[in-house]
Amino acid sequence: MSYTVKLIMGLIGTALLVTFIGGLSKSISSGFAGFWGGFPFMVIAIIVCGMAIYDYWDECVRKK
Numbered sequence: 001m002s003y004t005v006k007l008i009m010g011l012i013g014t015a016l017l018v019t020f021i022g023g024l025s026k027s028i029s030s031g032f033a034g035f036w037g038g039f040p041f042m043v044i045a046i047i048v049c050g051m052a053i054y055d056y057w058d059e060c061v062r063k064k
Helices: 003-030 034-061
Strands: none
16 A cells, blocks of 8 residues: 555544544543543543554554
C-alpha cells in the first residue's frame, strides 16, 4: 500500500475509533452512571485512544 493511502486510511480509521469511544464515554458519564460512575470508563477510554493514536503514528506516519 502506498504511503499516502496508508496515511489517509489510518487517519480515517483512528478518527472514527476515537470519536466513537469519546461519544460512548460522554454518554456513560452524563447518563445514569453520573460522572463518578463513568470515571473509570473515561480513564480507560483515554488510555485506549492514546494507544490508538500512538499506533497510527507508529504504523502510518513515522518513516522507518
